[in-house]
Amino acid sequence: MxxxxxxxxxxxxxxxxxxxxxxxxxxxxxxxxxxxxxxxxAEHRPDLAVVDVRMPPGHTDEGVxxxxxxxxxxxxxxxxxxxxxxxxxxxxxxxxxxxxxxxYLLKDRVADxxxxxxxxxxxxxxxxxxxxxxVAQLLLRRGGGPLGRLTPREREVLELMAExxxxxxxxxxxxxxxxxVAKHINGIFTKLxxxxxxxxxxxxLAVLRFLDGDA
Amino acid sequence: MVLPAAERLPWxxxxxxxxxxxxxGAPLQAVCWTLVALPWAFWAPYRTGSVLSxxxxxCAAVLALVRPLGRAHRERAWAVLGADLPAPPxxxxxxxxxxxxxxxxxxxxxxxxxxxxxxxLGGAAAAVALAWAGGAALACSAAFxxxxxxxxxxxxxxxxxTLAGLxxxxxxxxxxxxxxxxxxxxxxxLLGPDRARELERRVEDLAGKRADVVxxxxxxxxxxxxxxxxxxxxxxxxxxxxxxxARETLTDVxxxxxxxxxxxxxxxxxxxxxxxDLIRGLHxxxxxxxxxxxxxxxxxxxxPLPVTLRVDVAERVASTVEAVAYFVVAEALTNVVKHAGAAxxxxxxxxxGPTLRVRVADDGAGGADPARGTGLxxxxxxxxxxxxxxxxxxxxxxxxALTVELPCAL
Numbered sequence: 016m017x018x019x020x021x022x023x024x025x026x027x028x029x030x031x032x033x034x035x036x037x038x039x040x041x042x043x044x045x046x047x048x049x050x051x052x053x054x055x056x057a058e059h060r061p062d063l064a065v066v067d068v069r070m071p072p073g074h075t076d077e078g079v080x081x082x083x084x085x086x087x088x089x090x091x092x093x094x095x096x097x098x099x100x101x102x103x104x105x106x107x108x109x110x111x112x113x114x115x116x117x118x119y120l121l122k123d124r125v126a127d128x129x130x131x132x133x134x135x136x137x138x139x140x141x142x143x144x145x146x147x148x149x150v151a152q153l154l155l156r157r158g159g160g161p162l163g164r165l166t167p168r169e170r171e172v173l174e175l176m177a178e179x180x181x182x183x184x185x186x187x188x189x190x191x192x193x194x195x196v197a198k199h200i201n202g203i204f205t206k207l208x209x210x211x212x213x214x215x216x217x218x219x220l221a222v223l224r225f226l227d228g229d230a
Numbered sequence: 231m232v233l234p235a236a237e238r239l240p241w242x243x244x245x246x247x248x249x250x251x252x253x254x255g256a257p258l259q260a261v262c263w264t265l266v267a268l269p270w271a272f273w274a275p276y277r278t279g280s281v282l283s284x285x286x287x288x289c290a291a292v293l294a295l296v297r298p299l300g301r302a303h304r305e306r307a308w309a310v311l312g313a314d315l316p317a318p319p320x321x322x323x324x325x326x327x328x329x330x331x332x333x334x335x336x337x338x339x340x341x342x343x344x345x346x347x348x349x350x351l352g353g354a355a356a357a358v359a360l361a362w363a364g365g366a367a368l369a370c371s372a373a374f375x376x377x378x379x380x381x382x383x384x385x386x387x388x389x390x391x392t393l394a395g396l397x398x399x400x401x402x403x404x405x406x407x408x409x410x411x412x413x414x415x416x417x418x419x420l421l422g423p424d425r426a427r428e429l430e431r432r433v434e435d436l437a438g439k440r441a442d443v444v445x446x447x448x449x450x451x452x453x454x455x456x457x458x459x460x461x462x463x464x465x466x467x468x469x470x471x472x473x474x475x476a477r478e479t480l481t482d483v484x485x486x487x488x489x490x491x492x493x494x495x496x497x498x499x500x501x502x503x504x505x506x507d508l509i510r511g512l513h514x515x516x517x518x519x520x521x522x523x524x525x526x527x528x529x530x531x532x533x534p535l536p537v538t539l540r541v542d543v544a545e546r547v548a549s550t551v552e553a554v555a556y557f558v559v560a561e562a563l564t565n566v567v568k569h570a571g572a573a574x575x576x577x578x579x580x581x582x583g584p585t586l587r588v589r590v591a592d593d594g595a596g597g598a599d600p601a602r603g604t605g606l607x608x609x610x611x612x613x614x615x616x617x618x619x620x621x622x623x624x625x626x627x628x629x630x631a632l633t634v635e636l637p638c639a640l
Contacts, residue, residue: 024464030471075519102516104524125503126470128478152531
């Protein structure tokens with residue numbers, strides 16, 4: 016899998032390259048700012064771009080804006096954003112336009128190597144990976160409506176769903192059986208009046224549409 | 231300047247000092263009108279042109295003398311009384327200065343002193359001189375009795391005159407003290423700088439300086455945030471990543487070594503989380519970038535309580551004020567979580583014209599006291615630094631409402 020990395024910290028850039036190459040990814044370019052990222056994506060057409068949110072020159076949300084440009088102009092390139100802080104507002108911006116092939120994680124998650132690599136592969140495959148903290152923020156922000164009807168357990172399941180996890184992943188995280196997870200999910204869909212859908216991605220999409228539309 | 235009664239006895243030092251001060255003023259007080267009147271005593275022109283030019287000349291002379299005379303008066307107060315009266319703002323070119331309203335007002339006050347108040351004080355000085363001289367002469371009238379033809383009732387007359395003289399001698403120091411007080415007050419009010427204007431300027435100056443200091447502190451906070459973000463935080467992420475990699479790949483090491491790696495990895499992650507919270511509390515990048523709504527929704531989401539957040543700020547406020555509002559809400563929410571035992575919190579941030587109103591209300595135990603908690607006192611200080619108002623209503627048993635009003639621009 017071919018990857019472009021955009022990260023302004025030299026130390027972390029080197030670390031990411033090492034991590035991804037160890038895991039069998041092919042890092043075709045590593046750049047330090049947003050303009051370079053767009054050029055590298057146009058040149059190499061990678062499967063995935065791993066992008067730092069805060070980059071020169073402004074050191075605010077250059078990565079988010081670059082990610083939106085990449086998703087718009089090269090829909091086949093998935094983008095995983097990394098940031099020291101996750102902000103619900105940036106997530107809302109990202110998800111307003113695209114709900115596939117996009118990820119938004121805290122940089123801390125890099126430390127949990129296998130989970131991080133899973134998220135990378137999921138995003139590259141057109142899925143979603145949202146940081147649990149973003150999901151918590153989104154849920155709280157939109158918590159007023161039908162979400163209030165969910166039981167705490169269903170809420171947990173919904174959060175894990177929104178992070179982009181499969182039934183098996185949710186079952187492992189909550190230490191319950193997969194059939195129990197399926198039951199919770201059905202309960203969530205019923206309470207939120209969502210139609211049943213097949214596959215992880217459509218499920219996440221439904222969840223995110225709901226989160227976004229309920230604002 | 232109230233002097234003890236002993237100072238006003240005719241033979242006290244105070245009495246002589248006041249008298250000297252009052253009498254030394256008299257010649258100076260007379261200068262202006264003398265300049266205007268004197269030429270007419272020697273020369274009486276009949277042509278209108280001559281009259282006008284003479285008047286013009288007198289006026290010019292008075293205007294030119296206003297400042298030197300004022301300085302002479304202040305020197306007199308310093309030399310005799312030791313009173314240091316402030317000098318008015320310097321004025322180089324009179325005609326050019328008259329274009330500014332402040333200078334015109336200064337000149338008006340000075341003319342009022344030299345042309346109106348001065349002559350009155352001069353009159354008072356004459357009265358003081360008369361009281362001393364007349365008092366002394368009358369008190370000694372008995373000494374002249376030998377030269378007077380003896381007559382009936384002379385003794386009574388002499389006794390009356392002597393008593394009147396003594397009364398005048400007692401009254402003279404009081405008169406001198408009163409005149410001195412009036413003169414000093416008039417000099418301070420009319421010959422010095424305009425106090426109201428000085429204060430106004432000083433307040434403006436201080437407000438400007440304080441705004442600079444507050445802005446500088448805010449800037450410093452952002453710089454620290456940037457430095458930590460670019461430095462320590464990135465290093466910690468790299469460290470945690472390497473430890474994570476070691477934890478995943480070094481599966482065949484002895485168990486104790488493995489445990490150490492796992493612990494180090496967990497510690498590094500915990501340190502990262504702590505550092506993240508610390509840095510976000512300094513000045514979140516999203517605040518500068520997207521404003522209060524975006525930054526506060528992030529804060530609200532981190533609170534383990536249901537938070538109802540309403541932010542209605544259509545037009546962005548000054549960045550320092552934004553930072554204060556952010557800090558207030560973040561700290562207030564931290565307090566609620568730590569102390570209130572609340573079930574829910576409401577946060578309202580509303581811009582109302584030139585005012586930004588921030589309200590954090592919880593349904594917790596109440597009893598919050600800004601005088602005791604360092605957290606609330608720190609909040610109040612930070613709010614005051616931008617001229618805001620701070621109000622906590624927190625009866626024992628709750629609920630607690632914190633209301634802060636901030637000016638939108640500094």
